[in-house]
Amino acid sequence: MSHGEHYFTASPASPAQLRTIDVRLAGRDVRVTTAPGVFSGDHLDHATRLLLEKVPPPPATGDLLDLGCGWGPIALTLAHAAPQARVWAVDVNERALDLTRRNAEADGATNVTAVEPDEVPDDVTFAAIWSNPPIRIGKPAVHAMLVRWLPRLAPDGVAHLVVSKNLGADSLARWITAELGLPVERVTSAGGFRILRVTRA
Template sequence: MQEHYFTSSPSTPSRPDSVRVVLPDVDLTLATDSGVFSGSRLDRGTRILLEHAPMPPRRGPLLDLGCGYGPIAITLATRRRRLPVWAVDVNDRALDLTRANAAALGNVTVARPDEVPDDVAFAGIYSNPPIRSGKGVLHGMMERWLPRLAPEGRAFLVVHKHLGSDSFADWLTGRGWPTTRLTSVQGYRILEVSCSSSEAPRSSA
């Protein structure tokens, strides 16, 4: 496991840097740092998610779950400037970076998980989830946030096949969130997760 997956205050010394995010419709230069996910480059899985997941819906709040320094949230907010975008992480350094990177947009709210109001239902959730943090953390994230999908909402998750994307998809479906593989690029699966017709069963843990 890497520290950025589970600590609010990384002990890694700060080494500010920047990453350029160039997509067909977006060209961004984002501030990064050590102690956050893929702080030296745009992670390949994140790039594949941004290039191949469907465009965000035109109505309803969007969520970047595990935002890091903000490439997903800021891309979503650039593509849908009229929609509210929530960027959520447990890492304070990542949250500070996302706030700075999103400052010029005006439609991004950066928050720790407990700071998101309970009545916000998301039209879209986009995430490169922390697979290497272990099943307990990963499953807990899904069980916490997937019930926050609006009735017609969808979640789009990118997971490499060698990190268990297929078994993860089976687990999601078994927990009550129908999951399909939209595409596979360079071994990365983009999973589309639908809102269940009834609330997914909660973990007993």
């Protein structure tokens, strides 16, 4: 990725040179399509892998959110674990959304809807939110993202966020409780990352 380009850019400047890689998702070997200009475009990153391995299975039904979907590893995992649920894969990066759609189709995940944030209807609430949030875009942008989405948890919904300890996982947990009034529990700490569990009460 060229200097100055970021995976949080709506339209990456680098060429969309598609490649296929083999990854393990939900206990399955899956071949997916990736490209430069999206987060972790050539592998399944450690933090996302930790989230997928350590978080309990999602609810079997309802609306599930992959916030910041990249090329779709979380969305594909949610879709496979809960085929009767509706999985929303949300990103501002057009290339990431295209890759997620490609990968969902190839994997037979017909319950995945990959869209930009404004395309999610306002009345949708989420039984689960899974996210490896883009901490490196800076606190104001991350906070704005969480302010928008975490309050949309259903009354019994649960969010799981994976965040690097060195990039402020503990301070982010305190901020969520202080600013949004949502309880946060640190459920796993491994490899320099925390998994935070956020609930409505």
